[in-house]
Structure formats: C-alpha cells, structure tokens
Amino acid sequence: MKKICLLLLLTVFLILGACSSNDAATTTKGEETKQTATEDTKNNAVKQKEEDVGTAEQEETAANEDAYGPAENFLTEEEKKEGFKYRDDFGGTRDYGFGYNDEVGIDGTDNPLKPVKFGPVNMTIENVTVADIIPNSDTASMFDDRDRVRAVIMTVKIENTSDQDVSFFPDSSVMTTDSGEQVDADSWMSNDTGGDMLGKVKKEGQIWYVLKDEKADIKKVKFVIDPPYLTDSMDDLGQQKRLEFEILDPKAAKKKDGQ
Structure with missing residues (x-):
C-alpha cells in the first residue's frame, strides 16, 4: 500500500541591517548614534523573528503551504476532520x-x-x-x-x-x-x-x-x-x-x- 505523507519544512530568514559611519573621525556623538542604531536593529530583528515563528500550528500550516500549495485556504475545517490532506x-x-x-x-x-x-x-x-x-x-x-x-x-x-x-x-x-x-x-x-x-x-x-x-x-x-x-x-x-x-x-x- 502506498501512503501519502506531507514533508514539513520551515525556514526562517532574519535580515540584519547594517549601519555605516562617515569617513571622518568618529566623535562621541557618532558612537552614541551608531550604538543606538545597532540596538534598534537588534530589537527589530528579535521582534521580526518572534512574528515569523508564531505557534506550532502556524508553523505547520506555513510549511504545508510552501510544499503543497494553499492547504489552509483549499480545505475546509470539516474536510480536514474527515482526514483529507492537500x-x-x-x-x-x-x-x-x-x-x-x-x-x-x-x-x-x-x-x-x-x-x-x-x-x-x-x-x-x-x-x-x-x-x-x-x-x-x-x-x-x-x-x-x-x-x-x-x-x-x-x-x-x-x-x-x-x-x-x-x-x-x-x-x-x-x-x-x-x-x-x-x-x-x-x-x-x-x-x-x-x-x-x-x-x-x-x-x-x-x-x-x-x-x-x-x-x-x-x-x-x-x-x-x-x-x-x-x-x-x-x-x-x-x-x-x-x-x-x-x-x-x-x-x-x-x-x-x-x-
């Protein structure tokens, strides 16, 4: 017998921004600005990661959609309960x-x-x-x-x-x-x-x-x-x-x- 199985795969990408400084000599104010920008970038990255990961159920749905198409939108909840897979x-x-x-x-x-x-x-x-x-x-x-x-x-x-x-x-x-x-x-x-x-x-x-x-x-x-x-x-x-x-x-x- 052949069974149909779904391959679950989730890849999360984090894109970190970079800050550049002027070629001129770095001042104390410049260091503070750079440090603030770096902290903001890290905070945004952490926030984005938390939003991307979501719940286990959301991860599974996203993985199914990536591998097999719009599973969440195609099948109704009743059809899923009946055992249908996309x-x-x-x-x-x-x-x-x-x-x-x-x-x-x-x-x-x-x-x-x-x-x-x-x-x-x-x-x-x-x-x-x-x-x-x-x-x-x-x-x-x-x-x-x-x-x-x-x-x-x-x-x-x-x-x-x-x-x-x-x-x-x-x-x-x-x-x-x-x-x-x-x-x-x-x-x-x-x-x-x-x-x-x-x-x-x-x-x-x-x-x-x-x-x-x-x-x-x-x-x-x-x-x-x-x-x-x-x-x-x-x-x-x-x-x-x-x-x-x-x-x-x-x-x-x-x-x-x-x-």
Whole structure:
C-alpha cells in the first residue's frame, strides 16, 4: 500500500541591517548614534523573528503551504476532520480503503505477489487502493468538474515473456462493485499500461476506475480483464480473468498487515 505523507519544512530568514559611519573621525556623538542604531536593529530583528515563528500550528500550516500549495485556504475545517490532506497535483485526498485478494498474493503477508498469467504474459497487481479526491482547479476537468470523487486505483506490472508480439489492454477493463456499479477504466487518468508489446518487454502503471457515486459504501470490487492476443493472428492468449478484491478500511488494513 502506498501512503501519502506531507514533508514539513520551515525556514526562517532574519535580515540584519547594517549601519555605516562617515569617513571622518568618529566623535562621541557618532558612537552614541551608531550604538543606538545597532540596538534598534537588534530589537527589530528579535521582534521580526518572534512574528515569523508564531505557534506550532502556524508553523505547520506555513510549511504545508510552501510544499503543497494553499492547504489552509483549499480545505475546509470539516474536510480536514474527515482526514483529507492537500496535494498540489490533485487537491484534497484521503484513503478510503485497500483491496485484498489471496489469488494475486495481496493477503497481508510478506509473501511474494502472484502474477496473473495469460499464456506468456504476466500481470502482477501490486496494490488496489480506493481514494477520495476533492479536485483542485488544475484537476477538476479530469473529473468532469465534480466537487468530490471516489476512485479505485489498481497498480500493475505487465511482462511479455515471449519473443512474439502481443496486444493487451488492461486499461480498457471493466470493474463492478458490490454497491451495484459497473465502471469502465478511465483512459484519461490511467497510465499507458495497454497496447502492443513487441517481444520481451515490460510495462507498469496505474489503472483508474472513477465511481459514479462518490459516497458508495463499497466492500468488494471485481475486475474483468480480457486476455491479450497475438498481434498478427489475433489468437487469444488464455482466458478472461475475473478478480474479486475485498476492500478494508485503513484501520482494518493496518491490522491485517500486522502494523
């Protein structure tokens, strides 16, 4: 499972002024003026430092804004309480749940993952994550300008172990949920995991499925993946796969993973 974390970094700059004296001989009055100016500079610097530091909460907010954009202004207090964190590349995000399937080796143990085999083509599912997203202005159009979305994201590695050219399109697969939805993979959000694989090549990336109901309480999802085929002859390599995953909330997932 991949966790999203925020890097907190705060740097405070103090700019100290400098006073210069005339080239003429320094008088007692000049020394007093210089001393007063120096003290004023130090006092201003201390005052500025106190204003810059602020409370621990203010420091954290400032750091988040520097690293990830206007977090304080983007998310409401209620959304923060719901567990949303700000990400500059998406907007507000939080983990809804994680998928488990013994057949592919995602079972809460450290045992190796088990590739899904289609003849000479191996597809390894590294993880299945369900995420909630509050799109920002840069990503809103990717989600049809919806205020909030719930998406299932499958991360895969694919390998053609043969010398033959094959065509495989897992990024055109279909997902169903126990809440009654049938969703096509989102080609806009998904990486280039499908297409022709010429000889012994590998591909990897994410396949996205954006749910129509952002409030759907899903406990199971099923991926329906058509087999690859030989590019020249169009002959199928293996059978269609239907892989069902149990979705556990983050707390239950940590317990299953022994954390």
